Amino acid sequence: MSHAPTPAPLSYDQAGVQYDLIDPLKVAAQRAAAATAVQLGKHGFGEVAASRGESAYVVDVGPFYLASIVECLGTKVLVADEMAQLTGRSWYAGIAQDTIAMAVNDLITVGATPLLAQAYWAAGGSAWFKDAARAQALVEGWQKACETCSIAWGGGETPALAGIVEADRIDLACGCTGLVNPKSRLTLGDKLQAGDAIVLLASSGIHANGLSLARKLVERLPEGYLTEIDPVGHPGLRYGEALLAPTALYSPVTEALAQAGIVPHYAANITGHGWRKLLRHPAALTYRIHTVPPVPPVLKFIAEQAGHDAREAYGTLNMGAGFALFVPADLAARTVEIAQAQGIAAWVAGAVEAGPKQLIVEPLDLRWGEDDLHLR
Amino acid sequence: MSHAPTPAPLSYDQAGVQYDLIDPLKVAAQRAAAATAVQLGKHGFGEVAASRGESAYVVDVGPFYLASIVECLGTKVLVADEMAQLTGRSWYAGIAQDTIAMAVNDLITVGATPLLAQAYWAAGGSAWFKDAARAQALVEGWQKACETCSIAWGGGETPALAGIVEADRIDLACGCTGLVNPKSRLTLGDKLQAGDAIVLLASSGIHANGLSLARKLVERLPEGYLTEIDPVGHPGLRYGEALLAPTALYSPVTEALAQAGIVPHYAANITGHGWRKLLRHPAALTYRIHTVPPVPPVLKFIAEQAGHDAREAYGTLNMGAGFALFVPADLAARTVEIAQAQGIAAWVAGAVEAGPKQLIVEPLDLRWGEDDLHLR
Known part of the structure; x- marks a missing residue:
């Protein structure tokens, strides 16, 4: 099986999703929605x-x-x-x-x-x-x-x-x-503070975000969805099957945490925008990641085929981390144990620090600032 | 403006909705859904x-x-x-x-x-x-x-x-x-009984059910959506505009009833299946209608153009009654007053009687039995 060795880069915009056309409507809708709260x-x-x-x-x-x-x-x-x-x-x-x-x-x-x-x-x-x-x-x-x-x-x-x-x-x-x-x-982030640990929960693959990009790539693959994505490490694993791994369900973890008396200070579902979702909370805080989860073969494959560098890949896809829990540091190890008891791999991956709003992924030498994510 | 005087009849199936293909899935889904209740x-x-x-x-x-x-x-x-x-x-x-x-x-x-x-x-x-x-x-x-x-x-x-x-x-x-x-x-019908009055609330037009049929008819109209539907009674009223009258919102009525201490014994939203929705409740009871609301011009026009007799029209479209409230007889007149105070015309239209499950619309000499509606 041969893949194009140096594919031309493919961005999210090229894959057909133009967020700039949707966003003005979203802003108008959010304002109108907020006005109904008094009801x-x-x-x-x-x-x-x-x-x-x-x-x-x-x-x-x-x-x-x-x-x-x-x-x-x-x-x-x-x-x-x-x-x-x-x-x-x-x-x-x-x-x-x-x-x-x-x-x-x-x-x-x-x-x-x-x-x-x-x-x-x-x-x-x-x-x-x-x-x-x-x-x-x-x-x-x-x-x-x-x-x-x-x-x-x-x-x-x-x-x-x-x-x-x-x-x-x-x-x-x-x-x-x-x-x-x-x-x-209630976990709306008012308790999030410097010193909190960042626990990442494993994703099962691409989940359901980034599929426009993933589908666009198929056109380049010699056997399309039947292309083997990792003939050595995962022989027989086809692109389409790997993409279709069902999204991990994280509520058993959050419910088990509640049973154990652990209330996260904040939580983020890592979907569109990839790891930039770790910057979701509006506060000025620095998120420093020291441990990066293993990357599912399908995401590694997509990043390679799309010609993404680490910054573009982690800024677009979940790259192995499907959900983030921000917990008091002394509860981080226990949080990981509880997640794993529910069958979800987890890591104490980093910490929240005082400092400007930014995400630093030390092992990959990546940084995103507050201008890199606009959700509200 | 001329309309075809004797249009060939057009049924709901001809308009492209085949309920027999959807229903087996619905049944399977309903069973699977019911099994999750224990969660x-x-x-x-x-x-x-x-x-x-x-x-x-x-x-x-x-x-x-x-x-x-x-x-x-x-x-x-x-x-x-x-x-x-x-x-x-x-x-x-x-x-x-x-x-x-x-x-x-x-x-x-x-x-x-x-x-x-x-x-x-x-x-x-x-x-x-x-x-x-x-x-x-x-x-x-x-x-x-x-x-x-x-x-x-x-x-x-x-x-x-x-x-x-x-x-x-x-x-x-x-x-x-x-x-x-x-x-x-809670209004799930356990209180519904012989002697209750049936109050009908006015619809504003076709609402959002029957549109497949309504769209299919356009092909027959000389000026399509711009066809005048009632040149004498409502000069200038075009088919498309009449169809697009927004659906009446009935929650202001039910909330006003609650404020007045009136709890209906049952309620039915008259959508698909038209007046057959009055047979929604599973009990063996007879619903006798003695007063029929005025028919909105657009529904009269559709029935005529589709060649529907009264039975097919009232069994498919709301024909002027968008919502039904089943209330104790002594509260029926007050219920009408409260609805009208919210800007929704209403009528004490009939009564619930002991007897076989059937709907009788006396002014139109119509009857539907329990075999005429399968929703569950």
Whole structure:
């Protein structure tokens, strides 16, 4: 198997996602949304203002906080569809887990226990549902992921949207609602401080961010999705299969931490923008990483094929770290043990320090400053 | 303006929605979802089992019930897109209200107070957001509808899904979460009984159900969406504009009822399947309608153009009744007054009687039995 030895670089913009066109709408929507917060007062409740711009919206309903989110899977289904054609089997059980992970892994960043998920499966037409094996894999994977996260599948919506969703495609999303209970579990970052440890949780692969780039690369590969990505280290591992490794579900870890009385000072789901998500918290603090998790073969492969240097790779993809927990330093080792007991590899990877807002990844000699991430 | 005087009949199946292909998946999904209910026990909570198969999922979290839903707008955006081309203005403020109404009007059927909405706006590519006037109309309409319903806009997701959503189209959905508080407001139909009155709330038009049929009819119209639908009664009212009347929001009515101490015995959102939704409750009861609301011109026009008789029209479209409240007979007149004080016309339209499961619409000499609606 031969790969192009020196591929021309491929950036995220070239892969078709133009954030500058979306962002003005996002800003307008965020302002309009913020203006509606006063509505909760009519019911005797109020929003937790610090959750605006965070990964889930939090409302104070008295005895506990209510957290909710709707998250989209994105374009990972296109890889599953291609691989189904190439391999004759369905990949939608994993896709179901990916979709739930997108919602659950965001919801838990605020300290919420996810309680229920709603399925949103919008197909390009009634014909999508004709492939019974695919539909059944989606159902079974959805159920299993709910059970892994100890959440109830509340129901959902399965519209056939010919003319909006493309023929024989499906747009998958998940609504997730949970409680921060007791309220002391709220994790919006007010406790984050110099001296805290940074614990990174292992990713299972690309998860569901960076797929536009990953799909674009396929055009360059001699055997497309069937290209072996690491013939020596992982013989037989094809690009498409490696991409479709289901996203890790982190709520068993955060729930186990709560059981053990550990409340993180902050948490970040590492999705789009890669490790720059470690800069998510608005405070002026320095994040110094001294230990870098092993890189999943598929991410190493993508970075090589796209011609990314370490800065571009870690600034775009999760590179082996799917979730970050910021905990008191004396609880860091215990946090790692608890994660590993849930089957998720983890590392005490660094520390929070007083200093300008920046992320320093010492082993890779990388630095990002506050101008490198604009989420709010 | 001339219309074909005797159009060939057009059924819902001909309009492209094949429910028989979707239903097996729905059944499998409902079973798998029901199996996850036990997960709530791990958190000390439990589902309200009677909410399975109802319009929103309800969980008992102790001091109150939590209700949540994700709902899709459907294909009404295609009408808005066509009309934008024909008229040069954006119709997305109304579309935003439609999307929120799909979720809110379902959520309130269980007795919940909607508290927050999440936006799901999945575009066919970044380019969708280039039309700043359209995007701004969507934002402003979303905010306004949230304010009408006294709910907070929590946030949302605005993915660009080239390859899944068609170019320059958008897939709109709304996640909505609320509380049944106090718990005595729970409306899952256990109190529904012979002697209750049926109060119907006026629809504003087609709402967001039946659009596949409505769009299919356009091909037959001499001036398409610009066809005048009622030159004598409503001169100048074009088909497209009439279709795009935003869906009525009924939560101000249910909240006002709660303020007045009126807890409906049951509620039904009249969406797909038209008036057959009045048969939603599983009990063996007879629903006798003696008063039929006026039919919005656009629905009258659709029924005529599609060659529907009254049975097909009322079994498919809302025909002027967008929501049904089943209340104790002595509270029916007060219920109407309260709805009208919120700007929603209402009628004491009929009564629940002991007898076989059936809906009888006396003024139109129509009857549906229990075999005419399968939702669970």
